[in-house]
Amino acid sequence: MNTPAPPPALESSVAPHLRREGRAPRHRPGTYEPPYPSFSARFGQHVTAVVMAYFGVQARDAGHPELAAALTGLRQEFAAPDGPAYWDRARYVDAQGYTTVISVAYWDDPAAFAAWSAAHGTAWLDPARVPAGLGFFLELVTPAAERFETIFSAPDRVEGVTGAAAGFSGMIEEHGYWGSMRDRLPLSQTSPLYPAGSPLVTADGPVRTVVLPENACLIRSGQDITDTGARERELYLADVEPSLRAGMDFLRDDGLAIGCYDNRYMVVLDDDDQPTDRTFGLSWWRDLSALEDWAASHPTHVKIFGAAMRHLSSFGPETRLRLYHEVTVPAATEQRFVYVGCHDETGLLRAVP
Amino acid sequence: MNTPAPPPALESSVAPHLRREGRAPRHRPGTYEPPYPSFSARFGQHVTAVVMAYFGVQARDAGHPELAAALTGLRQEFAAPDGPAYWDRARYVDAQGYTTVISVAYWDDPAAFAAWSAAHGTAWLDPARVPAGLGFFLELVTPAAERFETIFSAPDRVEGVTGAAAGFSGMIEEHGYWGSMRDRLPLSQTSPLYPAGSPLVTADGPVRTVVLPENACLIRSGQDITDTGARERELYLADVEPSLRAGMDFLRDDGLAIGCYDNRYMVVLDDDDQPTDRTFGLSWWRDLSALEDWAASHPTHVKIFGAAMRHLSSFGPETRLRLYHEVTVPAATEQRFVYVGCHDETGLLRAVP
Numbered sequence: 263m264n265t266p267a268p269p270p271a272l273e274s275s276v277a278p279h280l281r282r283e284g285r286a287p288r289h290r291p292g293t294y295e296p297p298y299p300s301f302s303a304r305f306g307q308h309v310t311a312v313v314m315a316y317f318g319v320q321a322r323d324a325g326h327p328e329l330a331a332a333l334t335g336l337r338q339e340f341a342a343p344d345g346p347a348y349w350d351r352a353r354y355v356d357a358q359g360y361t362t363v364i365s366v367a368y369w370d371d372p373a374a375f376a377a378w379s380a381a382h383g384t385a386w387l388d389p390a391r392v393p394a395g396l397g398f399f400l401e402l403v404t405p406a407a408e409r410f411e412t413i414f415s416a417p418d419r420v421e422g423v424t425g426a427a428a429g430f431s432g433m434i435e436e437h438g439y440w441g442s443m444r445d446r447l448p449l450s451q452t453s454p455l456y457p458a459g460s461p462l463v464t465a466d467g468p469v470r471t472v473v474l475p476e477n478a479c480l481i482r483s484g485q486d487i488t489d490t491g492a493r494e495r496e497l498y499l500a501d502v503e504p505s506l507r508a509g510m511d512f513l514r515d516d517g518l519a520i521g522c523y524d525n526r527y528m529v530v531l532d533d534d535d536q537p538t539d540r541t542f543g544l545s546w547w548r549d550l551s552a553l554e555d556w557a558a559s560h561p562t563h564v565k566i567f568g569a570a571m572r573h574l575s576s577f578g579p580e581t582r583l584r585l586y587h588e589v590t591v592p593a594a595t596e597q598r599f600v601y602v603g604c605h606d607e608t609g610l611l612r613a614v615p
Numbered sequence: 616m617n618t619p620a621p622p623p624a625l626e627s628s629v630a631p632h633l634r635r636e637g638r639a640p641r642h643r644p645g646t647y648e649p650p651y652p653s654f655s656a657r658f659g660q661h662v663t664a665v666v667m668a669y670f671g672v673q674a675r676d677a678g679h680p681e682l683a684a685a686l687t688g689l690r691q692e693f694a695a696p697d698g699p700a701y702w703d704r705a706r707y708v709d710a711q712g713y714t715t716v717i718s719v720a721y722w723d724d725p726a727a728f729a730a731w732s733a734a735h736g737t738a739w740l741d742p743a744r745v746p747a748g749l750g751f752f753l754e755l756v757t758p759a760a761e762r763f764e765t766i767f768s769a770p771d772r773v774e775g776v777t778g779a780a781a782g783f784s785g786m787i788e789e790h791g792y793w794g795s796m797r798d799r800l801p802l803s804q805t806s807p808l809y810p811a812g813s814p815l816v817t818a819d820g821p822v823r824t825v826v827l828p829e830n831a832c833l834i835r836s837g838q839d840i841t842d843t844g845a846r847e848r849e850l851y852l853a854d855v856e857p858s859l860r861a862g863m864d865f866l867r868d869d870g871l872a873i874g875c876y877d878n879r880y881m882v883v884l885d886d887d888d889q890p891t892d893r894t895f896g897l898s899w900w901r902d903l904s905a906l907e908d909w910a911a912s913h914p915t916h917v918k919i920f921g922a923a924m925r926h927l928s929s930f931g932p933e934t935r936l937r938l939y940h941e942v943t944v945p946a947a948t949e950q951r952f953v954y955v956g957c958h959d960e961t962g963l964l965r966a967v968p
């Protein structure tokens with residue numbers, strides 16, 4: 263009789279220095295074998311909070327001459343001292359037909375961000391420089407280390423906030439089951455992560471600022487088909503992508519009723535601001551449970567999940583599709599959303615009735 | 616402008632005397648509106664534990680003369696003093712082709728069960744009376760009040776352990792989302808409900824007894840089409856039932872790999888032991904998380920869930936299909952499974968490798 267191979271060594275998605283006594287993930291630690299490997303970003307112990315800064319510009323006319331200038335200017339500012347540890351840029355056209363480009367910059371040191379921002383970040387939202395036909399915004403999230411989690415299907419290419427991380431974990435335990443997203447969030451060890459309060463908007467001349475209540479929820483969830491062969495790419499585009507797009511469109515157009523304030527289905531741009539094979543959905547939610555409910559039971563996500571599972575099981579270890587997400591549950595003091603010259607349906611402005 | 620109607624008054628599925636400080640269901644209490652009404656059984660405060668006794672008999676030949684005699688005899692015993700507060704009877708044919716009839720008896724008072732059992736219950740498992748061609752078993756579960764939960768789509772017809780209850784709750788909060796089953800279990804307020812240990816079997820002559828580890832999990836999940844009209848019945852039988860049957864067959868034949876020890880898809884019998892329009896699935900699981908995983912993501916249950924949701928949304932408030940379940944997570948000391956003259960694939964005998 264053969265002795266079964268020992269299960270592969272797994273570790274918690276929650277970094278050792280963030281683990282708390284009495285934590286109770288849905289599966290007993292050490293007893294669960296996930297159906298496929300996944301990995302989380304690891305930040306150093308000195309990282310107590312990170313900065314996720316979404317610098318956006320919207321244009322009714324994608325050919326507006328000031329759009330390219332703004333993007334070039336921001337690229338230069340990012341290269342200044344105390345600039346982001348990592349940044350990327352992505353584009354989409356919103357439901358109102360506005361081309362929107364968001365440059366997402368990440369710092370693992372809020373003090374560095376503050377220094378950079380004072381010297382190089384304020385111009386972005388200066389009402390005096392906003393030309394007719396353009397709008398600018400900054401959606402700023404500064405979560406404590408306990409307030410975000412990441413998951414990757416492969417541990418060798420960074421995306422999003424993981425670009426500012428020290429590296430990747432080994433294979434993690436908390437994935438492949440409903441509830442695992444919550445189990446990966448370090449703060450879920452000690453808090454039910456309930457929302458409290460309502461979105462607030464304040465206006466100062468042309469500048470509108472939104473603050474969401476405690477424990478709102480942000481997800482950036484991405485896919486990368488760069489490395490796929492012809493057959494896998496074809497099947498992804500024929501089967502997975504249409505389901506994903508339908509779900510993204512649903513959230514964008516009808517998400518408010520289920521607690522999704524805003525959704526953007528974006529394509530990542532390269533260094534020449536040209537589209538790549540990487541995309542992500544970026545959405546804000548009333549709270550983690552609203553996101554969980556959509557993911558668990560809404561027909562649009564059930565369809566995405568089914569299509570992705572079919573894809574992964576068709577190709578097995580030969581799969582070259584890469585998947586990742588990052589989920590953040592900021593405190594009320596860890597986020598603000600500032601809009602200048604933007605239309606009324608932009609981003610978190612939609613969260614305020 | 617119309618003021619929206621206030622949300623309907625909801626209460627916790629967890630009875631007031633079983634609520635604990637600091638409980639953290641997945642949704643913040645008082646803020647969630649389930650998509651449709653559901654109800655839980657309410658037991659009196661004096662009920663500290665209940666008895667669920669599954670008296671089974673199996674026959675290779677459904678026409679075995681002693682089968683009917685055994686069932687008639689048990690019916691008479693149940694009518695004796697200290698007999699069950701409620702009982703019902705159901706039948707199925709197992710994977711080995713054995714007709715199996717289970718008489719499920721419920722007490723809200725373990726002392727009454729003990730008294731009844733001493734006087735009227737021991738004969739059922741007496742090896743001396745087991746004739747060739749029959750097997751007898753008793754699967755006995757005696758959960759504390761904190762260790763089971765119930766849910767009903769309508770609060771006016773009892774099934775299962777709810778037959779021994781004092782009545783129904785009002786509309787409950789904890790349903791309609793993944794994780795709600797766990798949130799309804801009172802003990803989940805203070806325990807992650809992790810399993811500990813392995814199934815054990817002991818043999819004493821022809822009598823084999825299985826004990827499952829701490830925090831194993833039992834579900835009885837039923838449907839009743841008695842009151843449906845012709846069109847609803849037709850659609851249920853054409854769409855919902857085949858998906859349900861496929862899922863039940865999967866759990867019966869291939870459930871072990873995902874932590875399901877045994878599954879029986881049973882039809883309830885009437886007072887003349889004739890089949891009714893009521894059915895239920897009865898399955899034992901390694902632990903609650905194994906059941907949660909199947910329910911959340913296994914293709915067979917996703918299909919059942921989809922078919923049921925289509926059915927309910929087709930008929931809306933006109934739906935006459937009734938659904939319910941009861942889920943129990945007994946301590947190791949609260950269950951035992953005794954088999955006499957049964958084949959090796961009977962019930963929990965399958966749990967032991």
